[in-house]
Amino acid sequence: MKILYSQEKIAARVREIAAEVTRFYEGKPLTVIIIASGGVFFGADLIREIKLPLWVDSIGAASYIDDRSCGRVSVRSKLKLSCAGRHILLVDEILDTGLTLAELRHYVLGQGALSVRSAVIVAKDIARSQANGLADWTGFVAPNRFLVGYGLDFREEYRNLPYIAILD
Ligand code: IMP
Ligand code: MG
Numbered sequence: 043m044k045i046l047y048s049q050e051k052i053a054a055r056v057r058e059i060a061a062e063v064t065r066f067y068e069g070k071p072l073t074v075i076i077i078a079s080g081g082v083f084f085g086a087d088l089i090r091e092i093k094l095p096l097w098v099d100s101i102g103a104a105s106y107i108d109d110r111s112c113g114r115v116s117v118r119s120k121l122k123l124s125c126a127g128r129h130i131l132l133v134d135e136i137l138d139t140g141l142t143l144a145e146l147r148h149y150v151l152g153q154g155a156l157s158v159r160s161a162v163i164v165a166k167d168i169a170r171s172q173a174n175g176l177a178d179w180t181g182f183v184a185p186n187r188f189l190v191g192y193g194l195d196f197r198e199e200y201r202n203l204p205y206i207a208i209l210d
Pocket of ligand 2: 194
């Protein structure tokens, strides 16, 4: 396994993104929706560095089976909060094709959200995701390889690694 982004490098980048998010939502009530399971690691670190009062909810979504995209997104749980009248920040661990975020953005807007933005710790295939829209905040742009750690899994394993690595 080759480590791409160390624990220290991730922590520093998370603080930078949190500072930008804090400036952006200053004076606006913020609701963070963390996309489970992969987004909970970045999400938990990010919200603790955002210096604003905020609401947190989570939603389950998956577009991958094993190591290939199956090309559609399943929403696996419901939100506890209503999105109506809220400024929503979606948090996921990775943007690959962008399908997951595009689908959830659509879902949240359909529930009456005032605005929807997104943050991911890594973006992989910028060219492929262009069609579905990029994230508003991206930690790192990674090579197009299969990554694990910091929420990224292979068959639900490796999520707890504190770094992001290429799985060979
Ligand atoms: P998208 O919908 O194609 O942007 O893919 C997002 C989802 O695909 C993520 O939430 C991950 O679960 C999964 N995924 C994409 N690339 C990788 C990877 O390199 N390692 C592990 N999971 C990945
Ligand atoms: Mg996954």
